[in-house]
Amino acid sequence: MTHVHLFIPCLVDQFMPEAGEAAARVLARAGARVDCPRGQTCCGQPLYKSGHGDQARALALRFLHLFADAEAVVAPSGSCVHMVRAVYPALLADDPGAHASALALGQRTFELTEFLVRRMGVTDLGARFAGRVAYHDSCQVGRALGVRAEPLALLRAVDGLTLAEVEDADQCCGFGGPFAVQFEDVSAALLDDKLAALLAAAPTALTAAEPSCLLHLRGGLQRRGLALPALHIAQILASEAP
Amino acid sequence: MADARSEILMALRLALTDCPDPGPAPRPGADAAFGPADPQALAAACARCGVRLLPVADWAQARAAVADLLRELDVRSATFWNHPDLAPLDLPALCAARGIEVIPAREESIRDLARADIGITSALGLLAESGSILVAAGADTPRSTSLLPETHLAVVPPGRTVPGIANLAPLLRSLADVQGRPPSALHAITGPSSTGDIEMVVVKGVHGPVRAVVVAVAAQ
Amino acid sequence: MTGSTPFRAAAAAALADRRLRATLKSAVAVFRGNRARGLALLAPAEFEALRHRAAEVRRRCLRSLPVLLERLEHNVVAAGGHVHWARTGAEANEIVARIAAAEGVRLAVKGKSMVTEETGLNAALAARGVEAVETDLGEWIVQLADEKPSHIVAPAMHKNRREVSELFHKHLGEPLSDDIPELTLMARRALRARFLAADMGITGANMAVAETGSVVLVENEGNIRMSTTLPRVHVAVMSIEKVVATLDDMAALLAVLPRSCTGQTLSSYTSILSGPRRPGEADGARVFHLVLLDNGRSALVADPAMRDVLACVRCGACINVCPVYAHVGGHSYGSAYCGPMGSLLAPLLARAQGAPEAATLAELPFACTTCGACASVCPVRIDHPTLLLELRRRAANAPETAGLAPLGPRAAAAFARLATRPGLWRAAAAAARVLDPGLLLARRMPGVGTAITLWARSRRPPRLRRPFSARWPALRRSLEDSNG
Incomplete structure (x- = not known):
């Protein structure tokens, strides 16, 4: 039985715990044994993106320790997986032992949809979700990890779900971590464009595999008084017939 | 104070002490200038870049195609290379027959060529990948x-098809003079002059020719 | 983080300019469409192979720069040309001005060149009584308007036809027109007279080939051919990193440059010039000078983590896909270079030159969402986001630029301490959740408060929830129960 260690990013933990719960359910339904190491906090991405990667070293070492024995680490977030897989080895470049561990752990760390499709060979999870869904191809999932086909394959297999065609689905939503507040007006302009493109597809729900984009899109929808739900893809994949 | 040259070169040498010079460049890609190419691919490339391609079977047809073009464009003045490649066309006679003024390309009056309705050249090659006309500068070109x-x-x-961009390297090497120098200028002309600088709208004929036409004589 | 900066002020102005935003949006859409159509002619693997080869060429040639530059110099001289070396922009301008004086030049026609934009050559020549006329249509429009280019490939991309027509009316006395071909014809007439009259042509160089001493120039308009064919003197100004070893290297770069730039297989004119005209030739410059400019590049070569920036071939593909550029336009960057490549090159060169604007330009690497669209299209595989993040790190760690980072060093250290103590982390989150779940009070806190207020301008802040970690034990039991 595949044994998965859930990696719950801080945004998911504090702001969208149901995405984490859904990820755990989906993995279990796909046949994995799911564990979630205690003591997880933050992978250090906000520090790294703010120019304080050096301060993120301690968090990287902590992460290596927390997940040292994991056979597979799975997170419902592309950007946090990218942080572990691509950035940790660079942050730890001057410590040969830690660097090697980071490289090895990076190879065992996966984004949720990537893991389901590529590692577990599952696309149909028996989910049922009635609605027309617009998928936002997040930069840190599609471009950074190269995970583009997997989320779509999983969504296509959901009973009752219609995928809405989104123009320029891989255009950035304008979040960008600290960018969203440091260059607030630029970020807001990007968000306007993104929401316009998503809404033009006339969806009944939005989804993405990246919690940061979802918080951004959700906040934008709410600020505009729109009731459209913005769900993590795990939530859709975990849905069952009513 | 050291001069700029030695200072820059010294700075670069110091800057690169972390990695050894990679040595001579590899020579991958093409080693022949000319080669076969799919005529349809050439035609498509010419269409894309806006070169009007007129394939003809022989020199007689080439002469007829040139005459047709001079008529179609209502050419009143022309300039052409005095080059052996163009001898079979007998351009002086063709122009005389149509009453076309011939403007000679002389060093002291080269700017007069701006008055010519048409400039006729041959080409070293036709680059099939892009539809480019390859011309090199020389005493008679x-x-x-x-x-x-x-x-x-x-x-x-005939026989001047250069298959791809990679073949430009061997082509230029084949053109070297006794001192090993390539021609003073080689131009790959890929369509008429064009610009998209106002609102990204493409306009043909900004500073150079408005029109580029190729009469390609087939190999016998 | 709240204070304004030149970039933020310019970006805000651009965002408020509806006409500019519409112009930018359609222009980048055309660029993106052209590139996509051009690449669709090749199998994806075929273009990847071309990219791979081009990336190899640029990096190998950077590693042998000193040898290649010496070989280039030798072969330019062997072809009858002259080579000059300039450490700084001012030295390069001085060299060109001296050539102009020695040749009795009054009027120079210029091809579009980023490097002379960088050195401010036009102003330097004007001060010596030499008129330098830009002849690339877009660059000329920008010159008439007394502005700076807003894109390295399409310098007047920010101007629409009406603005161009008003310029032509004012400067050329042409009637107003909203017909783009007609406007182009006005430019053709006006500039052709200058080509025929000029004593000197000044160009940049897309690259130079050490093997043959050739300078390679890529263009669509024919203005560069004019500038190198008619005037007596041709001066090419090239930054030192652009030399390649062989004609094969040149071909490898030509195979990706126009495709990435305009989607063309080759641009209308690719000119490979090797020295001045030879005896018996009727046209082409009689005198050829190549000015090799360092202006901070050698210092960049000495910075292995950043050396890759010099692999750039200036195709503009990264600019055209950058979401930030598409909203703020080129002028916001405050440099001749804009977009992702500009956000790397501008601060790095300014710092290496010891230029006063270095501290301001250090903000550019932060003005990026790290979406990675740039790296995904780069024909020489520059990994812009990673390099930009390294520049953020340097800015955050240098006293004179630390204020540009969104998080100060103390706040960063405090966050790191909290995140290494899970008990404290959970307690802090729990306290915040109980006291202020909608993050309303937090807006009054220093630092965090500003961030939340800024966020809330266009996005409702998220609510703190009972965390996943607290829910997990129960969820785990239910998963185990259902799995047996």
Whole structure:
């Protein structure tokens, strides 16, 4: 039985715990044994993106320790997986032992949809979700990890779900971590464009595999008084017939 | 104070002490200038870049195609290379027959070529990948002929197909003079002069020719 | 983080300019469409192979720069040309001005060149009584308007036809027109007279080939051919990193440059010039000078983590896909270079030159969402986001630029301490959740408060929830129960 260690990013933990719960359910339904190491906090991405990667070293070492024995680490977030897989080895470049561990752990760390499709060979999870869904191809999932086909394959297999065609689905939503507040007006302009493109597809729900984009899109929808739900893809994949 | 040259070179040498010089460049890709190419691919490439391609079977047809073009464009003045490649066309006679003024390409009056309706050249090659006309500067092949007149017509003798961009390297090497120097200028002319600088709207004929035409003579 | 900066002020102005935003949006859409159509002619693997080869060429040639530059110099001289070396922009301008004086030049026609934009050559020549006329249509429009280019490939991309027509009316006395071909014809007439009259042509160089001493120039308009064919003197100004070893290297770069730039297989004119005209030739410059400019590049070569920036071939593909550029435009960057490549090159060169604007330009690497669109299209595989993040790190760690980072060093250290103590982390989150779940009070806190207020301008802040970690034990039991 595949044994998965859930990696719950801080945004998911504090702001969208149901995405984490859904990820755990989906993995279990796909046949994995799911564990979630205690003591997880933050992978250090906000520090790294703010120019304080050096301060993120301690968090990287902590992460290596927390997940040292994991056979597979799975997170419902592309950007946090990218942080572990691509950035940790660079942050730890001057410590040969830690660097090697980071490289090895990076190879065992996966984004949720990537893991389901590529590692577990599952696309149909028996989910049922009635609605027309617009998928936002997040930069840190599609471009950074190269995970583009997997989320779509999983969504296509959901009973009752219609995928809405989104123009320029891989255009950035304008979040960008600290960018969203440091260059607030630029970020807001990007968000306007993104929401316009998503809404033009006339969806009944939005989804993405990246919690940061979802918080951004959700906040934008709410600020505009729109009731459209913005769900993590795990939530859709975990849905069952009513 | 050291001069700029030695200072820059010294700075670069110091800057690169972390990695050894990689040595001579590899020579991958093409080693022949000319080669076969799919005629349809060439035609498509010419269409894309806006080169009007007129394939003809022989020199007689080439002459007829040139005459047709002079008529179609209502050419009143022309300039052409005085080059053996173009001898079979007998351009002086063709122009005389139509009452076309011939503007010679002379060093002291080269700017007069701007008055010519058409500039006729041959070509070293026709680059199939891109539809480019390849011309090199020389004593009997001035640069202005393909640049200043409103229309540039290149009549390409048989057997001059250059398959791809990679073949430009061997082509240039084959053109080296006794001192090993390539021609003073080689131009790959890929369509008429164009610009998209106002609202990204493409306009043909900004500074150079408005029109580029190729009469390609088939290998017998 | 709240204070304004030149970039933020310019970006805000651009965002408020509806006409500019519409112009930018359609222009980048055309660029993106052209590139996509051009690449669709090749199998994806075929273009990847071309990219791979081009990336190899640029990096190998950077590693042998000193040898290649010496070989280039030798072969330019062997072809009858002259080579000059300039450490700084001012030295390069001085060299060109001296050549102009020695040749009795009054009027120079210029091809579009980023490097002379960088050195401010036009102003330097004007001060010596030499008129330098830009002849690339877009660059000329920008010159008439007394502005700076807003894109390295399409310098007047920010101007629409009406603005161009008003310029032509004012400067050329042409009637107003909203017909783009007609406007182009006005430019053709006006500039052709200058080509025929000029004593000197000044160009940049897309690259130079050490093997043959050739300078390679890529263009669509024919203005560069004009500038190198008619005037007596041709001066090419090239930054030192652009030399390649062989003609094969040149071909490898030509195979990706126009495709990435405009989607063309080759641009209308690719000119490979090797020295001045030879005896018996009727046209082409009689005198050829190549000015090799360092202006901070050698210092960049000495910075292995950043050396890759010099692999750039200036195709503009990264600019055209950058979401930030598409909203703020080129002028916001405050440099001749804009977009992702500009956000790397501008601060790095300014710092290496010891230029006063270095501290301001250090903000550019932060003005990026790290979406990675740039790296995904780069024909020489520059990994812009990673390099930009390294520049953020340097800015955050240098006293004179630390204020540009969104998080100060103390706040960063405090966050790191909290995140290494899970008990404290959970307690802090729990306290915040109980006291202020909608993050309303937090807006009054220093630092965090500003961030939340800024966020809330266009996005409702998220609510703190009972965390996943607290829910997990129960969820785990239910998963185990259902799995047996």
